[in-house]
Amino acid sequence: MIGRTTRILATLAALATASSSRANLLVNGDFEAAPILGPGQSGVPIGQAKAIFSDPTTPLYDVAISGISGWTYATPVENGTGSDHGLARRNAEFGRPAGGQSAFINNWGRMMSQTVAVPLRAGDVLEAAIDFGTLGDDADGGRAGVFYLVAGQADPSDPDQFAAGSIILAQISAGNPTWSQFTPDVVVGNDVYTRLSLSYTVQAADVALGLPITIAFKTVAPSVGPTFWDDASLTVTPVPEPSALGLAGVGAASLAALAARRRRP
Numbered sequence: 730m731i732g733r734t735t736r737i738l739a740t741l742a743a744l745a746t747a748s749s750s751r752a753n754l755l756v757n758g759d760f761e762a763a764p765i766l767g768p769g770q771s772g773v774p775i776g777q778a779k780a781i782f783s784d785p786t787t788p789l790y791d792v793a794i795s796g797i798s799g800w801t802y803a804t805p806v807e808n809g810t811g812s813d814h815g816l817a818r819r820n821a822e823f824g825r826p827a828g829g830q831s832a833f834i835n836n837w838g839r840m841m842s843q844t845v846a847v848p849l850r851a852g853d854v855l856e857a858a859i860d861f862g863t864l865g866d867d868a869d870g871g872r873a874g875v876f877y878l879v880a881g882q883a884d885p886s887d888p889d890q891f892a893a894g895s896i897i898l899a900q901i902s903a904g905n906p907t908w909s910q911f912t913p914d915v916v917v918g919n920d921v922y923t924r925l926s927l928s929y930t931v932q933a934a935d936v937a938l939g940l941p942i943t944i945a946f947k948t949v950a951p952s953v954g955p956t957f958w959d960d961a962s963l964t965v966t967p968v969p970e971p972s973a974l975g976l977a978g979v980g981a982a983s984l985a986a987l988a989a990r991r992r993r994p
Contacts, residue, residue, distance in 0.1 A: 751964055751965050751966070751967070752964070753962045753963065753964060754845045754847065754963045754964065754965070755799065755843055755845065755944070755961055755962060755963050756798065756799035756843065757797070757798045757799035757800065758799075758843075758960065758961040758962055758963075759830075759959065759960050759961075760797070760816060760830050760831050760832050760958075760959060760960075760961075761829070761830050762797075762798040762799070763798075764779070764794035764795070764796065764797060764798075764815075764816050765794060765795045765796030765797065765798060766794055766795055767783060767785060767790070767795040768785065769785065769790075769791060770790070770791070770793065770794055770795060772794075773794065773815075773816050773817065773818045773830065774818065775818045775821070775827050775828060776818065776819060776821065776827070777817070777818060777819070778815060778816065778817035778818070778819060778833055778955075779792065779793050779794045779815050779816060779817075780793050780794075780811065780812060780813050780814060780815040780835075781793060781794055781795065781796055781797070781802075781804060781811060781812050781814065781815045782794075782795070782807065782810060782811035783795040783796065783804070783810045783811070784807055784808070784810035784811065787807045787810060787811055789811065793811070793815070794815055794816060797815070797816060797832065797841075799843055800832070800841050800842070800843050801841065801842045801843065801844070801883050801888050802814060802839065802840065802841045802842070802888055803839065803840070803887065803888040803889050805836075812836060812839065813834075813835040813836045813839075813955075814832070814833060814834040814835060814836055814839050814841070814955075815832070815833060816830055816831070816832060816833070817830070817831050817832070817833045817955075817957060818830050818831075819831075819864065819957070820959075822864055822920060823862050823864075823920060823921060823922050823957070824920070824921065825922070829959070831860075831957050831958060831959035832957070832958045832959070833955040833956065833957050833958070834874070834946075834947065834948040834955055834956055834958070835948065835954065835955035836948065837948060837949065837950035837951065837952065838889055838947060838948070838949070838950060839889060839947055839948055840883065840888065840889045840890070840945050840946070840947040841945065841946055841947070841958070842877075842882070842883045842888065842943050842944065842945035842946075843943065843944055843945075843961070843963075844882040844883070844941045844942070844943040845941060845942050845943075845963060846941045846942075847941070847942045847965055849931050849935075849937055849938055849942075849965070850931065850938075850967070850968055851931055851932055851933040851934075851935065851938075851968070852930070852931065852967075852968030853930070853931045853965055853966065853967050853968055854928065854929070854930050854931075854965070854966040855878060855898070855927075855928065855929045855930075855931065855937075855942060855963070855964075855965055856926070856927070856928050856962075856963070856964050856965075856966070857876075857878045857899075857926070857927045857928075857944045857961075857962065857963045857964075858924055858925065858926045858927070858960075858961070858962050859876055859924075859925050859944070859946060859958055859959070859960065859961040859962070860922040860923065860924055860925070860958065860959040860960045861874060861876065861903045861915075861917055861922065861923055861924075861925050861946075861956065861957070861958060862917060862920075862921060862922040862923065862956075862957045862958075862959075863905045863917065863919055863954070863955075863956055863957065864919060864920060864954070864955075864957070865905070865919055865953065865954045866919075867906065867907060867919060868907065869907060869953045869954070870907060870908075870909075870951065870952075870953040871904060871905050871906070871907035871908030871909060871910075871952070871953060872904065872905050872908060872948070872952040872953060872954055872955070872956050873902060873903065873904030873905070873908045873910070873911075873913055873948070873949050873952055873956070874902070874903055874904075874946055874947060874948050874949060874952075874956040874958070875900055875901070875902045875903075875946065875947055875949060876900065876901050876902075876903070876925045876927065876944070876945075876946045877897055877899075877900045877927075877943070877944065877945040877946065878897075878898045878899040878900070878927040878929055878942070878943075878944055879891055879895050879896065879897050879898060879942070879943040879944070879945060880895065880896045880898055880936055880937035880940040880941075880942060880943075881894055881895020881896060881940050881941065881943060882895060882941055882943050883943065883945065889947070891943075891945075894940075895940075895943070896936045896937070896940070898927075898929040898937060899927040899928065899929050900927070901914045901915065901925050901926075901927060902914045902915070902949075903915040903916075903917050903923065903925055904916060904917070905917055905918065905919050906918060906919070908952075910949070910950075910951065922957075922959060942963065944961060944963050946958050946961075
């Protein structure tokens with residue numbers, strides 16, 4: 730009797746696990762992976778930030794990094810080898826452990842993205858989240874950014890834009906208190922991170938079916954200074970398989986039957 734009960738409980742536990750949210754699908758979503766470095770380059774010291782310059786002949790190469798693992802972005806200056814975005818270790822200014830690493834974007838319109846091939850079915854729930862923050866003067870012109878959940882991907886020829894045929898499933902804007910170019914969805918004080926969250930439920934015959942899923946974020950013009958981004962995540966909560974629902978019902982019925990037998994005199 731005990732063995733049978735154990736097997737039923739194990740089956741129900743497995744079904745619950747299968748129907749729960751999957752792990753974070755992003756690579757280097759926390760931006761803690763060591764930066765991509767070229768010869769003579771070094772990592773980001775605590776309290777500093779380094780932009781991306783991958784050409785050893787450019788003046789800023791020695792104080793830069795060559796890339797960020799897992800992420801897609803444009804490098805429009807220095808003949809496509811440099812840009813004013815990269816990795817920062819300024820988390821202490823946000824009240825977090827000083828050693829933490831985050832992404833920053835100081836270019837207007839610059840977008841970072843990551844694309845994941847995810848098999849989807851109607852009823853699946855996509856959830857994306859990221860921390861957004863800014864540092865700066867409470868009296869300046871302000872800073873703002875936008876976070877996207879997209880069916881599709883960044884345009885390979887222009888990574889600051891989405892490729893043709895891509896569909897924005899959800900988006901949210903965030904800005905600090907002095908941002909005045911538009912009213913952001915979320916107002917975030919300086920020197921703090923705030924979690925931005927997006928959710929989308931896949932429908933029957935949805936445009937998302939058959940397309941990869943992308944999360945992306947950008948700094949918008951005319952921000953005064955960079956925006957900072959950290960701890961990005963993308964998860965999918967799958968709709969339970971019909972067979973799984975049937976097994977769950979059988980398991981629950983079996984447990985009820987066992988309990989009834991134990992109550993008999």
